[in-house]
Amino acid sequence: MKALIFEGPGRKTLKDRNIPVIDSATDAIVRMTKTTICGTDLHILKGDVPSCTPGRILGHEGVGVIEQVGAGVTQFKKGDSVLISCISSCGKCEYCRRGMYSHCTTGGWILGNTIDGTQAEYVRIPHADTSLYPIPDGADEDALVMLSDILPTGFECGVLNGKVQPGGSVAIVGAGPVGLAALLTAQFYSPAELIVIDLDENRLQAAKRFGATNTIRATGEEAKQRVFELTENKGVDTVIEAVGIAPTFELCQEIVAAGGVIANVGVHGFKADLHLEKLWSHNIAITTRLVDTVSTPMLLKTVRSGKIDPKQLITHRFKLDDILDAYDTFSKAEDTRALKVIIEAV
Numbered sequence: 401m402k403a404l405i406f407e408g409p410g411r412k413t414l415k416d417r418n419i420p421v422i423d424s425a426t427d428a429i430v431r432m433t434k435t436t437i438c439g440t441d442l443h444i445l446k447g448d449v450p451s452c453t454p455g456r457i458l459g460h461e462g463v464g465v466i467e468q469v470g471a472g473v474t475q476f477k478k479g480d481s482v483l484i485s486c487i488s489s490c491g492k493c494e495y496c497r498r499g500m501y502s503h504c505t506t507g508g509w510i511l512g513n514t515i516d517g518t519q520a521e522y523v524r525i526p527h528a529d530t531s532l533y534p535i536p537d538g539a540d541e542d543a544l545v546m547l548s549d550i551l552p553t554g555f556e557c558g559v560l561n562g563k564v565q566p567g568g569s570v571a572i573v574g575a576g577p578v579g580l581a582a583l584l585t586a587q588f589y590s591p592a593e594l595i596v597i598d599l600d601e602n603r604l605q606a607a608k609r610f611g612a613t614n615t616i617r618a619t620g621e622e623a624k625q626r627v628f629e630l631t632e633n634k635g636v637d638t639v640i641e642a643v644g645i646a647p648t649f650e651l652c653q654e655i656v657a658a659g660g661v662i663a664n665v666g667v668h669g670f671k672a673d674l675h676l677e678k679l680w681s682h683n684i685a686i687t688t689r690l691v692d693t694v695s696t697p698m699l700l701k702t703v704r705s706g707k708i709d710p711k712q713l714i715t716h717r718f719k720l721d722d723i724l725d726a727y728d729t730f731s732k733a734e735d736t737r738a739l740k741v742i743i744e745a746v
Contacts, residue, residue, distance in 0.1 A: 403457045403520035404723050409447035414723055417457065420516065420524035425472030426490075428528035430482060432745035435462035435518045436545050437730045438486075439576060440667055443644070444513075448669030452513045459519030460486040460511040461548035463541045464745075466532075473528045481535040483700075484518060484525060486511060486549035487693045491530040502690035507531065509690060519723060521745050533696060536704065542742055543703055546581070546710035550740070551699050553665065553691040554581030554642070559589070560695075561687040562638035562663030569593035569636040571627055571655055575603035575615075576733070577713055577740050578665055579642035583610050584708050585699075591638075595630060597623050597651070602737045610712070619651065627655040634658075641665060646672035653679060662686045716741040 403417040420429055438461060444452045452458075466480045476482065488507035489496050495503040502508050507527055511517040516524065525531055535544060559582055564570055568591045572579045575598035586594060596607035597616045604615040616626045627636060635657035641649050644666025652662045653675050662684065674686075702708050715738050718726040726743055729736045 401521035402720055403516070404459065406444060406452060406454060406456045406458050408454045410445060412445060412458070412724070412727065414721070417516075417520065419522045422468060422470045423524065424526060425470040426527050426529065427470045428466050428473055428476060428525045428532065429468040430464040430484065430523050430525055430532075431467045432462055432464040432518055432521055432523060434464075434541055434545050435459050435743050435745060436548075436740055437519075437726060437743070438549055439578065439644075441512070441727075442731055443667045443669060446669060448667065449513065456512065457516035457520050457523075458512045459517035459523075460509065460513070461545060462518040462523075462745075463535060463544050463548075464523070467522065469528060475529040476532060476534070483533040483535055483544050483696075484511075484523070484548055485531050485533065485693045485696060487691060488526050488531040489693075490527050496530075499692060499694050501692045501694065519720075519743070521720065533700065539704065540711060542714055543709065543711040544700075545742060546713055546740065547696060547699055547703065549691065550577050550581045550713070551585065551710050552693045552695050554578050554583075555585035555695050555699065556691050556693075557665040557689040558582035558640040558642065558663050559586045561689050562640050562661050564589045564591055564638050566590045567592045568638060569595070569631055569657070570638045570640065571595040571597060571636040572607075572640045572642055573597045573648045573652055574642035574666065575600065575607045576642060579640070580606060580610055580713060580739065581710070582640050582642060582665065583607060583612060584710065587611050587708075593630065593636065595627060595636065597627075600734050603733075603739070606739065619647065623651055624654045631657070636660060638663065644668050646670060650675070656682070656684050659683045660685075664688045713740045714742055715739045718743050720745045
């Protein structure tokens with residue numbers, strides 16, 4: 401089969417690999433139909449994720465058809481169409497019983513990280529019964545690819561952790577795919593202000609289409625001043641950091657209101673300063689999280705009902721043979737206007 405291989409920081413190739421085989425009774429082999437590229441894949445290529453070692457097949461998102469199941473799989477059979485969760489969960493360990501699937505002792509974020517992932521023609525899924533979701537008849541597979549990772553990530557790590565409330569004020573720092581996913585799902589809770597901050601005008605235009613009440617094309621002190629102008633000099637109740645670099649995390653600290661929450665979503669490869677000399681008395685909370693995908697069943701229902709349309713995040717399409725072009729397009733979003741790309745494996 402063809403597969404996209406990580407060969408070390410800054411290096412990736414499309415190569416032939418053996419089709420994976422059942423390794424455990426709870427495994428399933430899925431023939432991929434569609435996958436995508438995540439910002440986390442770019443972090444891996446930058447060397448920010450040391451757990452991912454050279455030789456790994458990248459990717460942790462997608463949909464496909466079950467080719468084979470292990471003897472212990474009871475919920476799925478050959479031929480079933482499935483959504484692949486970016487998080488693998490056994491459903492039995494202490495963390496899974498607490499709903500923290502991301503910290504599953506034999507799972508978590510392993511696809512495309514510590515085991516081979518989905519940017520290939522086939523993938524082995526451990527804990528298949530609790531790591532796959534059946535695709536309903538007539539469902540839009542393109543939209544469902546967005547449910548593997550970015551939609552639950554934006555919702556759980558940003559909106560839920562950020563305690564978005566009706567009538568509250570929200571600033572999302574970073575209008576990339578995950579930031580826009582947080583924007584879409586924050587509207588479940590009817591905040592009064594939804595401010596999106598970025599330097600890319602195309603992404604800010606997308607944010608306006610997706611429901612932002614205000615957009616700010618600035619950073620640092622200028623962005624801070626604009627936020628305070630929009631919030632009667634109070635700052636915002638919830639700040640969602642969706643970039644993963646020190647300057648954006650520091651901006652979040654500057655614009656959070658007293659009693660507010662900073663919800664970090666971005667993947668940070670380098671240290672960022674925490675200014676407790678300013679925040680120690682402000683009654684704020686700072687949250688971190690790796691998506692658990694506990695919200696995936698609910699999000700599936702909202703997508704099927706038309707309450708949200710994650711398909712509008714898709715801007716480009718490629719075949720698996722052209723995945724290197726897809727990476728080039730996705731990594732140069734400012735020039736290509738890319739949000740999410742769909743890669744067809746068939």
